Amino acid sequence: MGSRAACDGNARLKMVDMLIDDTPQLIAWRQEVRGFLDAELPGGMHFDFDFDEDPDRWALYRAFWRKVGERKWISLTWPTEYYGLGRSVQERYILQEEFCNHGVPAHPVIGLPVADAILRLGTPEQRRRHLKGIAEASVVWGEGYTEPGAGSDLASLTTRADRDGDYWVINGEKTLGTAAHWCEWMFVLARTDPNSKKHAGISAFAVPLNLPGISMAPLRNMADGQQNVTFFDNVRIPADGLIGDEGQAWNQVWFSQGGEQLDPPGPAPDPWLYRLQRMVALIRRFVRETRRGGRLLWDDPVVRLQLAELEMGVEILRMHTRENYSNVVTGRMRSGSPILVAHLQQAWYKEQWPRMAQLAMEVVGPMSQLQGGPGAVLHGKIEQAFRASFGNHAGGTSQLKRMVLATRGLGMPR
Amino acid sequence: MAIDLNFDEQQQMIRDTARSFFDQQSQIHLVRRYRNSEDEFPRELWGRMAELGWLAMGLPADHGGFESSFLDSFALSIELGRSLAPVPYLENWIGSRLVAEVGSDAQKAALLPGLASGELILTPAIIEPEGAYGACGVRLRASSEGTGFVLEGEKALVAYAGSAERLIVAARREDGGLSLFLVDPNSSGVSLERTPNTAELPLYHVRFSRTKVGPEDLLGGEGDRSTALHSVQMRAAVLQAAMIQGAGERLLDLTADYARMRVQFGNQIGKHQAVQYLVTDMVIHTHNAGLLALNAAWRIAGGMDFLREAAFAKAAASRAAHSVTFASHEVHAGIGFMEDYDLQLFTRRSKHWEFNLGDTRWCLEQALAA
Numbered sequence: 001m002g003s004r005a006a007c008d009g010n011a012r013l014k015m016v017d018m019l020i021d022d023t024p025q026l027i028a029w030r031q032e033v034r035g036f037l038d039a040e041l042p043g044g045m046h047f048d049f050d051f052d053e054d055p056d057r058w059a060l061y062r063a064f065w066r067k068v069g070e071r072k073w074i075s076l077t078w079p080t081e082y083y084g085l086g087r088s089v090q091e092r093y094i095l096q097e098e099f100c101n102h103g104v105p106a107h108p109v110i111g112l113p114v115a116d117a118i119l120r121l122g123t124p125e126q127r128r129r130h131l132k133g134i135a136e137a138s139v140v141w142g143e144g145y146t147e148p149g150a151g152s153d154l155a156s157l158t159t160r161a162d163r164d165g166d167y168w169v170i171n172g173e174k175t176l177g178t179a180a181h182w183c184e185w186m187f188v189l190a191r192t193d194p195n196s197k198k199h200a201g202i203s204a205f206a207v208p209l210n211l212p213g214i215s216m217a218p219l220r221n222m223a224d225g226q227q228n229v230t231f232f233d234n235v236r237i238p239a240d241g242l243i244g245d246e247g248q249a250w251n252q253v254w255f256s257q258g259g260e261q262l263d264p265p266g267p268a269p270d271p272w273l274y275r276l277q278r279m280v281a282l283i284r285r286f287v288r289e290t291r292r293g294g295r296l297l298w299d300d301p302v303v304r305l306q307l308a309e310l311e312m313g314v315e316i317l318r319m320h321t322r323e324n325y326s327n328v329v330t331g332r333m334r335s336g337s338p339i340l341v342a343h344l345q346q347a348w349y350k351e352q353w354p355r356m357a358q359l360a361m362e363v364v365g366p367m368s369q370l371q372g373g374p375g376a377v378l379h380g381k382i383e384q385a386f387r388a389s390f391g392n393h394a395g396g397t398s399q400l401k402r403m404v405l406a407t408r409g410l411g412m413p414r
Numbered sequence: 415m416a417i418d419l420n421f422d423e424q425q426q427m428i429r430d431t432a433r434s435f436f437d438q439q440s441q442i443h444l445v446r447r448y449r450n451s452e453d454e455f456p457r458e459l460w461g462r463m464a465e466l467g468w469l470a471m472g473l474p475a476d477h478g479g480f481e482s483s484f485l486d487s488f489a490l491s492i493e494l495g496r497s498l499a500p501v502p503y504l505e506n507w508i509g510s511r512l513v514a515e516v517g518s519d520a521q522k523a524a525l526l527p528g529l530a531s532g533e534l535i536l537t538p539a540i541i542e543p544e545g546a547y548g549a550c551g552v553r554l555r556a557s558s559e560g561t562g563f564v565l566e567g568e569k570a571l572v573a574y575a576g577s578a579e580r581l582i583v584a585a586r587r588e589d590g591g592l593s594l595f596l597v598d599p600n601s602s603g604v605s606l607e608r609t610p611n612t613a614e615l616p617l618y619h620v621r622f623s624r625t626k627v628g629p630e631d632l633l634g635g636e637g638d639r640s641t642a643l644h645s646v647q648m649r650a651a652v653l654q655a656a657m658i659q660g661a662g663e664r665l666l667d668l669t670a671d672y673a674r675m676r677v678q679f680g681n682q683i684g685k686h687q688a689v690q691y692l693v694t695d696m697v698i699h700t701h702n703a704g705l706l707a708l709n710a711a712w713r714i715a716g717g718m719d720f721l722r723e724a725a726f727a728k729a730a731a732s733r734a735a736h737s738v739t740f741a742s743h744e745v746h747a748g749i750g751f752m753e754d755y756d757l758q759l760f761t762r763r764s765k766h767w768e769f770n771l772g773d774t775r776w777c778l779e780q781a782l783a784a
Contacts, residue, residue: 146748149677151678151747151748152678152679152747153678153679156678156679175748176748219752219753219754220752220753220754221751221752221753222751222752222753222758222761222762223751227752291544292544292545292546293544293546293550293551302775354740354743358736358740361765362773362774362775364545365545365546365769365773366541366545366547366570366571366769366770366773367543367545367570367571368769369571369611369612369613369617369765369766369769370570370571370609370610370611370617371609371610371611371612372609372610373607373608373609373610373619374543374568374570374607374609374619374621375543375568375570375571375609375619376609380610383611383612386612386765387612387761390743390750390751390761391751393744393747393748393751394748397744397747398744399686399688399689399692399744402688403686403688
């Protein structure tokens, strides 16, 4: 029965096409992006803002993104009246895929989701005011969502924003703000209706981090990055710091609903693909070049299986991004994939990251624990990737994704 | 007598004493204090352990030791693991056993009293940068020259070498045999470089460049020592497994407490089966590894063959070292990723222990070969 149905389904498909660069224009565009990256970053840029505190590398990273901004490639698909080029989703996807393939880290922190929210929900004045800095990469935005009591259960947040004449007054505590100390602005979710519960009564605010009443305490993570606790003590921001409708941020910001779609939605290859692709490429090189116990690791059957597992993992992640891409460009979905597939992808990625990092450590063996110095393998990059893999919970744990996949995706009883 | 998997009174007393000792003396702030520390370990704590006789257990009575079952060291190791005590216990255990079992009378008289009293640190330098375990991985050359020898090669992951009076260096002889040499790390021709690592332990890369050693430094004289070395290392692997068990039990407590306390979506997260599976993974892995280690320890204490059981014990423990910390991170999520929280100390140390003295794959191969 099952296989018969599957056959019928296949028969109805006109053609399965894995090709993205299906026009001369797109082929030429990919070449242009590659040319830029080859010229700007001949050796790639191996930087991950979640896990790096080196000021020199931060400076190089921000300078690089300003160069991307000069070409208006950050705002590639935005309307021309808001610093964009009005280009297609396909071109944006190709650009981001090439960035991944060149080992280029993601755009700083949460600039792109903030730009999406402001393009959709902001007034023309708010758009003019905030989008230029994001498009030029001159202003970096941090995340002000998570609180000590509101992690996976974000809707239980308690930070308040109270109206006082022409101002909003923010009080509360945000935590685990990745790289917040490198940011100029923060996109803050706060409760504007003190009597509201859960998802209702939450609003979004654009908050400059240099205001009186804002203080930060560092939280070092175990992979050499810094997250932060940010305290808001009677922080006053002008009334137009509210982005979107009062009390509607859960749907408008968290679920990206509503507003005018000035930037065509669509998925992008994520930093996680970049991270794992890069880690596995390093392991492949190591296995091809390294001898242990008198033979090349490439000739060790156990190591071969481990390497193949790792490469299959990357292949699946790559196909997840292409699956989302296909759904958008064929018009099947507005943004990416159905909730079932979206949660499947996230659960899979979140579970695979630490698994693949551990497998990589096992391939390298005891020397994998060295972070540098003589004997360290691949300059300790696998070791760093192992520690970083415990950051897989960001955006919600894999257990949460599985619960949503089971209940909302598969209709299991709640 | 019926089968009894419980410690006898002596071992239980050691375990209880060690539990309260480390609870008082080696709290987690001490572990933090010795992360990447210049002074490699707390000498005061080490001295107190020596006063309790823990460093002399099982060493010959005429050289400062006293008779003691392997199970005593095993019981102590569980607690060393539980406390993450930052001391060179296992290194010194291997060093003192090698001296006691293959050393000449002169070597024993010179080294064992200091090892038993804690005044002397001996650390093994076995594994090389290629990362191959066991005697086959030893390629450092020892060539005869005059009455002595010349060493040429490199060792990696040598723990506490900066504090050690002597390294026990495994070397390959012209005839292909394996010899052990006592080498002063401060002697000419030896250079140490500390290598930063996941566990933040004092691990060194050691280069031997035309290093001259005398005939008196050949541990136990001529003859291949690979069997003796393997035997000591596999017994040490069982103690390492005990440490993994102890750390796993403590991490289980920490994680189960967190799952009971942390509320999200109006419920304690421990109510969710997804979280219950993770917490139970921790207890299953720790328990099973502990049982295999106990079996190996019992065989060692009784003078039976133990290589197969020890290999299984460390294979399971190496797997547990990873699985248990992984599950704990899954339960803790954000907070567990932070340096301020104690979980990462377990994660870091467990990574060293997982690889130390054989990873899962190598140990499984040893079990089949035994």
